[in-house]
Amino acid sequence: MIRIDVQGQLNVQRKLKLLQLPPAKRKRLMGQVARKVRSASRGRLRAQRGLDGAPWAPRKSGRKQKMLRKVGRQMKTYYQPDSGKVAFDGTVIGRIARAHQDGIPEVMTADKMRRIHGQPDYSAAATTAQAKALRAEGYKARKKSGKGYRNASIREIKDTLTLGKAGIILRLMRDKPSKQRWVIPLPERSFLGATGQEINDMVNTVFDQTIRARA
Structure with a gap:
C-alpha cells in the first residue's frame, strides 16, 4: 500500500485554496491523483523497472518471462476528501507485491x-x-x-x-x-508508488484542472 500526500506537495497558497474546496471536490481531486499513481505503477510493472528507473534484477533461473504480470490488475485506489492510497484487495497478492517491492526474503519449509x-x-x-x-x-x-x-x-x-x-x-x-x-533471497523490485517529482507534477496538474473547473 502507498499513501498519497497531496498537501505535502502544495505550497501554502495552494493548500489554502485546497481547503476552501467542498469535500466532494477534494475527494475527486484525491481520486484523480490516486489513479495517476496507479497508472504510473502499472507502467513500471509493464516495463519491469523500479521507481529509480533501473531494470529489475532478473530471475535467478534465467527465465525471460515477465514477472508480476497479474499484480497490476489487483491494484485498487481508495480516497477520501483528505487522503488517498493505492493498495491491493487480495491478501495473497498484496503479500507477494510487498515482498517484491521491499525485497523481503521468503522462508520456505x-x-x-x-x-x-x-x-x-x-x-x-x-x-x-x-x-x-x-x-x-x-x-x-x-x-x-x-x-x-x-x-x-x-x-x-x-x-x-x-x-x-x-x-x-x-x-x-x-x-x-x-x-x-x-x-x-528476493531482490528488491519496486514499482508501487511514484517519485516525489512525479507526485508533485500529478498533484499540481490535477489541482490546476480542479481550480479551473471550479471557476
Whole structure:
C-alpha cells in the first residue's frame, strides 16, 4: 500500500485554496491523483523497472518471462476528501507485491513445498536438475567393460536412478543433512508508488484542472 500526500506537495497558497474546496471536490481531486499513481505503477510493472528507473534484477533461473504480470490488475485506489492510497484487495497478492517491492526474503519449509507442489513421486525418474547436480559432484558409474568407474552422463543418471535415490546420493555426496527450513533471497523490485517529482507534477496538474473547473 502507498499513501498519497497531496498537501505535502502544495505550497501554502495552494493548500489554502485546497481547503476552501467542498469535500466532494477534494475527494475527486484525491481520486484523480490516486489513479495517476496507479497508472504510473502499472507502467513500471509493464516495463519491469523500479521507481529509480533501473531494470529489475532478473530471475535467478534465467527465465525471460515477465514477472508480476497479474499484480497490476489487483491494484485498487481508495480516497477520501483528505487522503488517498493505492493498495491491493487480495491478501495473497498484496503479500507477494510487498515482498517484491521491499525485497523481503521468503522462508520456505519442506511442508510448504509439499503444499505448493504436492508430494513428490520418489519412484519417478531422477530429474535433469538432479542429474546435473550429481555430475557436478563427481558421480560415477561402473564401466561397461573392464574394471573401474567413469563419469556418468546425464541421460544415464536419469535412466538408472529414481528421484528419491538421486536425492539421497546427492545429500551424501554433499555431506549435508536434509533441509527442513531455508531462506530464499528476493531482490528488491519496486514499482508501487511514484517519485516525489512525479507526485508533485500529478498533484499540481490535477489541482490546476480542479481550480479551473471550479471557476
